[in-house]
Amino acid sequence: MLDFKNIAAQVLNEHIESMSIEEINDNFEVPKYSHMGDLAFPCFKLAKIFRKAPKMIAEELAEKLNKGENFEKISAEGGYVNFTISKAILAKEILVKIKTEKDEFGSSNLGNDKTTIVEFSSTNIAKPFHIGHIRSTMIGNSLYRIYKFLGYDAVAINHLGDYGTQFGKLIVAFKLWGDKETIENDPIPELLKLYVKFHEEAEINPKLDEEARMWFNKLENNDNEAYELWKWIRDESLEEFNRVYKMLGVHFDSFAGESFYSDKMPAVLEEMRSKNIMKKDQGAEIVDLSEHDMPPALITKQDGSSLYITRDLAAAFYRKKHYDFYKNIYVVGSQQHLHFQQWFKIIELMDHEWAKDCIHVEFGTISLEEGSLSTRKGKIIFLEDVLNKATEQTLNIINEKNPNLENKNEVAKDVGVGAVVFQELSNNRIKDYTFSWEQTLSFEGETGPYVQYTHARACSVLKKADSKVELDVDFSLLNDERSVEVIRALNKFSEVIISAADKNEPSIITRYIVDLAQEFNRFYHDNPIITDDKELTKARVLLVDAVRQTIKNGLYLIGLKAPEKM
Ligand code: ARG
Numbered sequence: 001m002l003d004f005k006n007i008a009a010q011v012l013n014e015h016i017e018s019m020s021i022e023e024i025n026d027n028f029e030v031p032k033y034s035h036m037g038d039l040a041f042p043c044f045k046l047a048k049i050f051r052k053a054p055k056m057i058a059e060e061l062a063e064k065l066n067k068g069e070n071f072e073k074i075s076a077e078g079g080y081v082n083f084t085i086s087k088a089i090l091a092k093e094i095l096v097k098i099k100t101e102k103d104e105f106g107s108s109n110l111g112n113d114k115t116t117i118v119e120f121s122s123t124n125i126a127k128p129f130h131i132g133h134i135r136s137t138m139i140g141n142s143l144y145r146i147y148k149f150l151g152y153d154a155v156a157i158n159h160l161g162d163y164g165t166q167f168g169k170l171i172v173a174f175k176l177w178g179d180k181e182t183i184e185n186d187p188i189p190e191l192l193k194l195y196v197k198f199h200e201e202a203e204i205n206p207k208l209d210e211e212a213r214m215w216f217n218k219l220e221n222n223d224n225e226a227y228e229l230w231k232w233i234r235d236e237s238l239e240e241f242n243r244v245y246k247m248l249g250v251h252f253d254s255f256a257g258e259s260f261y262s263d264k265m266p267a268v269l270e271e272m273r274s275k276n277i278m279k280k281d282q283g284a285e286i287v288d289l290s291e292h293d294m295p296p297a298l299i300t301k302q303d304g305s306s307l308y309i310t311r312d313l314a315a316a317f318y319r320k321k322h323y324d325f326y327k328n329i330y331v332v333g334s335q336q337h338l339h340f341q342q343w344f345k346i347i348e349l350m351d352h353e354w355a356k357d358c359i360h361v362e363f364g365t366i367s368l369e370e371g372s373l374s375t376r377k378g379k380i381i382f383l384e385d386v387l388n389k390a391t392e393q394t395l396n397i398i399n400e401k402n403p404n405l406e407n408k409n410e411v412a413k414d415v416g417v418g419a420v421v422f423q424e425l426s427n428n429r430i431k432d433y434t435f436s437w438e439q440t441l442s443f444e445g446e447t448g449p450y451v452q453y454t455h456a457r458a459c460s461v462l463k464k465a466d467s468k469v470e471l472d473v474d475f476s477l478l479n480d481e482r483s484v485e486v487i488r489a490l491n492k493f494s495e496v497i498i499s500a501a502d503k504n505e506p507s508i509i510t511r512y513i514v515d516l517a518q519e520f521n522r523f524y525h526d527n528p529i530i531t532d533d534k535e536l537t538k539a540r541v542l543l544v545d546a547v548r549q550t551i552k553n554g555l556y557l558i559g560l561k562a563p564e565k566m
Contacts, residue, residue: 001097004070004090007085008039011065018049026071029080030495034488037073037082038090044079054079058149063122068377085491087484091475094491098546099471106553111152114326118144118154121250122332124161125237125257126170126191129244131381135363140331141250141559143361149557150501155323159315160257162234162307166195168216168301171229172208173198187236192380213303220262220305230259244384247417249559261314265306268314272299275350278439287346293378297342312343314339320354334362334430361504364432364492366424384478391416394449395443398566414561415449416441422448425510425558446514451551454517456566458548461529465541469512473539482523483543489516490550497557506558520547 009024024041031040043054043061050057056239058076065074065081073084098105108125120140123129140156147154148377173194174183183190202208219226238255245252269285272278278285283302289295319328323427337426348355359369368381392417398408405411428434443449462469492512502510530542552562 001093002089004083004085004093005039007040007068007070008270011068011071011321012041012061012081014066015061015064026190030078030492031080031082032500034485036080037075037084038488038491039083039085040077040080041083042080057274063360087479087487088476089335090342090491091478091483091487092325094487095473095475095542095546096471097336098490098549099469099542102549103553103556105549106497106557107149107151108494108498109151110498111147111150113153115323116152116154116327116329117148117157117323117325118331119157119330120144120331121161121245121252122159122161122257123241124166125234126166126188126195127161128188128192128380129383129388130381131368132366134383134386134420134424135333135366135429136331137245137248137250138421138559139361139363139429139506141248141423142509142557143329143331143501143504144499145557145559146501146506146509149497152326155325156252156253156275157252157254157256157319160234160238160255160259162230163262163311165212165216165305167219167230167233168212169198169202169209170195170233171215171219171226172212174229174233178316184236188240188382190235191237213305215466215529217303217305217473219321234259239270244387247384247387247413249417249561257268258308258311258315261311262306263320264314264318265310268317269300272313272346272351277346277349287342287349289342289345292343292345294338294342297346302380309339309343312339313346316347316358320352325354325357327359328354329359331361331363334364336360337362359504361429363429367432367434369434369436386420387417390420390441393437394419395534397441397443403566406566411563411566412456414563415452418560419448421559422451422510425506429505446511449514449566451517451555452560452562453522453566455548455551455555455562456564457524458544458551458563459518460523461544462541462548465530465537465544467538467541469541469545470538473542475539477536477539478543480527482519482526485541486516486519486523486543486547489519490546493550493554500557509554509557513551513558516547516551516554519542520551 005025005028006021008028009021012024013019013021027042027045029040029042030036043057046057047054055076055078058079058081061081062074062076064154067074070086070089071083072086075082121133121137123133138337142157171190177197178194198208215226219230278287278299283297285300286296286298289297290502297309298307300306316328319325332340337360345353347358362402391413395408395412398412419440423435426446439445440447441449443453478484496508496512500506527540529537531537547561555562
């Protein structure tokens with residue numbers, strides 16, 4: 001495909017000597033509104049060199065630049081020079097590209113196989129996989145897919161919370177009140193019950209806490225009984241988690257959780273001691289971070305046992321050594337902001353330049369509309385229940401609207417689960433949001449079902465047209481406003497993915513596919529696809545197919561399936 005960006009950069013470069021074509025290339029943005037064109041070049045950085053206001057620079061450049069045959073318009077808008085690509089050329093380039101690249105459309109080798117770790121989900125063993133976990137799980141899953149798509153060697157890690165004093169508590173509780181069979185029948189809720197009971201009993205009998213500490217200590221020292229019990233709890237929990245991951249279509253390359261680093265901590269602690277990073281504080285070891293406006297970080301407890309942060313430090317060192325990452329991304333809620341800033345700083349203080357490559361991708365909280373979710377087990381809403389309920393409700397809708405649909409159950413799952421995931425990835429990740437059933441399952445508005453339905457509609461149109469999707473079409477027939485807008489939208493896809501990766505923000509893709517679906521539905525409303533004019537039909541069929549493909553690829557990147565019938 002013609003690289004319009006690069007062509008525009010060359011055109012600009014003739015009049016901007018202070019910037020190389022490559023630099024110019026890197027500066028392009030997508031114009032805010034499509035009527036402004038396809039590429040926007042900001043002139044703000046040029047103000048110093050040209051000693052003029054950006055607005056004026058843009059105007060002068062727009063006047064001088066040579067459009068050539070590829071651009072039909074070059075104009076100034078505020079401090080930007082906007083390029084509008086020639087309609088017929090763009091149509092041909094983009095539609096041929098999509099038809100040729102298919103499921104790969106939008107992908108690239110930008111990442112050059114550089115290793116990017118995306119750590120996400122990282123649920124705690126023996127604790128419920130609740131609705132709140134959808135955030136890290138689906139944001140992370142999407143980022144993992146995005147990085148892979150862009151040619152990074154992405155690694156999906158689940159840093160399971162499978163270590164710490166709470167396992168001491170569980171072991172004690174199990175030995176006192178637990179029953180193996182009961183737990184194996186319904187692991188997480190039963191383990192949760194034990195955990196809750198432990199805390200109630202420990203209020204009355206503080207000795208229990210001591211015993212729990214002792215058992216965790218045994219675990220850290222490879223005591224056989226402690227290890228067997230711990231492993232059993234871990235296996236039972238993982239089995240449950242994996243069921244949810246399967247429903248969500250989420251894959252991990254590694255489940256190296258906190259326990260994995262228990263034997264990797266001493267070396268890091270040694271290095272910290274030898275670099276004088278830590279100081280003793282009443283038998284414990286801390287890192288004083290007051291110079292960096294942070295509270296001290298507790299690294300080892302008085303009894304020598306490790307903490308959450310100790311394991312994070314060890315994990316980062318291990319990952320650097322084992323994967324030699326280019327980026328090491330942590331998809332974890334913003335409540336842990338300080339935790340990550342503290343240990344990133346510690347690695348920096350240890351003089352490891354790769355501290356800067358560790359990135360905390362934060363997100364806000366999810367809350368529930370009071371009472372609308374009725375599945376209350378304790379005070380917890382299991383994610384699996386939400387996904388099942390969404391699937392059930394979707395099946396009801398299908399039974400109402402399209403009872404003869406084949407693979408009804410499969411489609412209900414793809415759409416129901418998809419709806420929940422789509423809503424999750426609709427908002428800027430940092431924003432808090434309230435989960436809403438009504439919004440999630442609506443077929444109208446900016447929802448998963450709406451986008452999937454648009455995709456299915458495109459599939460059904462193509463089926464009806466019953467003509468092969470061909471490339472040798474008369475592209476000038478796609479010059480009506482609606483078609484042009486759709487083509488412009490298709491052309492943005494690659495940029496959108498790159499921008500989503502730059503900002504670690506899957507919602508950029510979610511919003512894009514909503515826009516594309518809306519644009520397509522406007523097109524479809526105004527333009528019959530199957531007409532008496534064979535050439536016109538052929539051109540429109542190609543366009544419909546391109547939209548189908550692009551929505552499918554976009555849905556894939558946010559972790560959704562694209563059923564062909566709904
Ligand atoms: N298991 C932790 C929790 O549920 C999240 C782990 C986040 N990742 C990390 N490397 N600290 O809070």
